[in-house]
Amino acid sequence: MSVQTPDRMASLRRLLAAAAKVYQDRSRIALEVARATGLSPEGVEAGFGCLERDATDAELRLLIESAGEAERVHVILAANVFVAPLRALALALAASSSVTVRPSSRDPALTRALVAAWGDGTILVAPDRDVATVGGGEIHVYGRDSTVAAVRAAARPGVVVRGHGAGMGAAIVSQRADIDAAASAIAEDVMLFDQRGCLSPRVVIAEGNPARGEALAAALHASLERWGERVPRGVLDESERAEAAGWVQTLAFAGKAWIGRDHAVGLVTLGAPLGVPPVGRHLLVTTRKSIEEGWACLAPLSRFLVCVGTDMPGHFEATVPGVRVALLGRMQRPPLDGPVDRRSL
């Protein structure tokens, strides 16, 4: 344990307390978050449920270990789900006691609220800070790969840039899983943030025969229908709607599609190539004869995979380094033990 660790643990506990306070007062910023994210008010409320407000000491120790040491850290939040600033600040505080943050220009509410709740001005919000003026330490950037690359290119020599890019999730449902329970859990993972998170599943692999895949797709459709009533999907912009319409047409050709008011589920046959659906509560289901075949068919997507949800996480823990493995229904709630995205960018 580093000599810094007790201080860092204290900082992290303090940040979690700030998060709890923000959560308590979430109605103050909920409307602003809804406007910025396009989520429905119910979607914002559901998303707030994923804001980390607690962690075990063991998790925080892992987080500190993953963060390393830095003289100072400048955090750039560009494209992320609205609760992501908490973990971003936690990683920065785990690495350094000197932290500045540039909030997402589109969605600054939670960052500002967390910094305000933190209170003593030691985390500075620096919305206009130019990357080229960061004179040492680290930059933690959360955004598209192109944003990460642009920050790397603009950073001064000697400044370490840690990039957290865009990604996606996938779910693998074993033969032994109960179809309805699995569908219900996956649907919750999809509903949260309207699938705009890098942990959100976009592809579901069912172990078994095509009939099992079809049953799972139908159950997902029913579950997403129910979630749509409780937590309506937010606004999709024009491009997203166009992508969704095109995807549904493609699925109608290449397989089968179940179309709901706020979602769509597609099914392709055994062995068919995977076409990743657009965000906005769209899922592609396919079947493979074994878990191993299921994992193999994700190989072309492996560089984008941040999280795999499954009913049998123990099966994967050792085999998929760099990818978070979570229980179905828990994909959006990873422990606060390091970056959400474990890929090295």
Add this chain to the structure above:
Amino acid sequence: MDAHRQSEELHERARAMVRAFEHGAPMPETFDALAVDLDRFQHAHVEGYARLCAARGVDPRSIVRAEQAPAVPTDAFRLARVFAFDEVEARVVFRTSGTTVPPRGVHAFRDLRAYDAAALAFGRRMLACDVEDRVPVLVLGPDEKEAIDSSLAHMCALFARAFGALESADRTFFLRGGALRVDDFRRRVSDLARTKPAIVLATSFALVHLLEAIGGEVLALPEGSRVMQTGGFKGRSREVAADDLRRAVAAAFGVDLRSVVSEYGMTELSSQLWEATLVDPRAAHGVYVEPPWMRVVPVEPETLAPVADGEVGVARIEDLANVDSAFAILALDRVRRVAGGIELLGRVPGATPRGCSIALDEMLAPPGLGR
């Protein structure tokens, strides 16, 4: 009638349209008449198309106009088989550019005669209608043998054979192993007889590379020469605005600006659109015309209903030469119907990121060649 004979008959009807166009004769039948029969044939023999029709609630028996037929999204060519014959009958398979995530789109052909007839007839009209003799054809692209699954390489080879002076491949194709043979091209241009025009066929990215390689040098083509450019940049070179590239190309080859014409084609199609600046004094660059057996209909991306002339929609393209695949396709290109033709406005832009979920356009960023 069995599928093979039906296909043969439909191919012949498509070719008859092309022949009528070549001879300036009236079309032997209406666009809709052939479209409706293609729709029924494809519904019966392309499994996915039957599913798409069912999902859209369309009964091909009730269709009387082309626009009533569901269009097949181009992505379907990546994810499913879009052909009306057994795989073993495929004579040629064209594939779309590579993307970072496989698979590539596949357009398989059992019979290329309609493709070749359509490409040649309209290509000749738009690029070589005033060229009476065989002329030198220089391709800033690979030999067909080097790119056997490229529809563009096939089309260029077709043009080289039809319009060209039967030169060797070395003196015709100037991209080998992905590298532009700039010195060979320079020598070839300087060797050209000044009494005959030449035709240069090139992708935009190859032209950009050539311009960079030759700096400000002028590789003057003989009088009356023309340049066909096609394809976007697709990450292969720095992007250059279309007008700037056209001006630079015209200057580099010493040709009139109106003699630099753009062609637009897709792996998923059998016919192409062309700018008409070489053949129509009123035509403007950036406006593409269709042959009579092809229609581009801008449609609203969600409802897929046609938009009014002058409004931007995504491209629903009906191509009667697509006999054995999908005569109506839906591309994610934005288009607008204007006086004189169709404006191509580029891909539908990806959504503004509102999260860290990977966007489809990022995932499918193509590293490869044109179509």
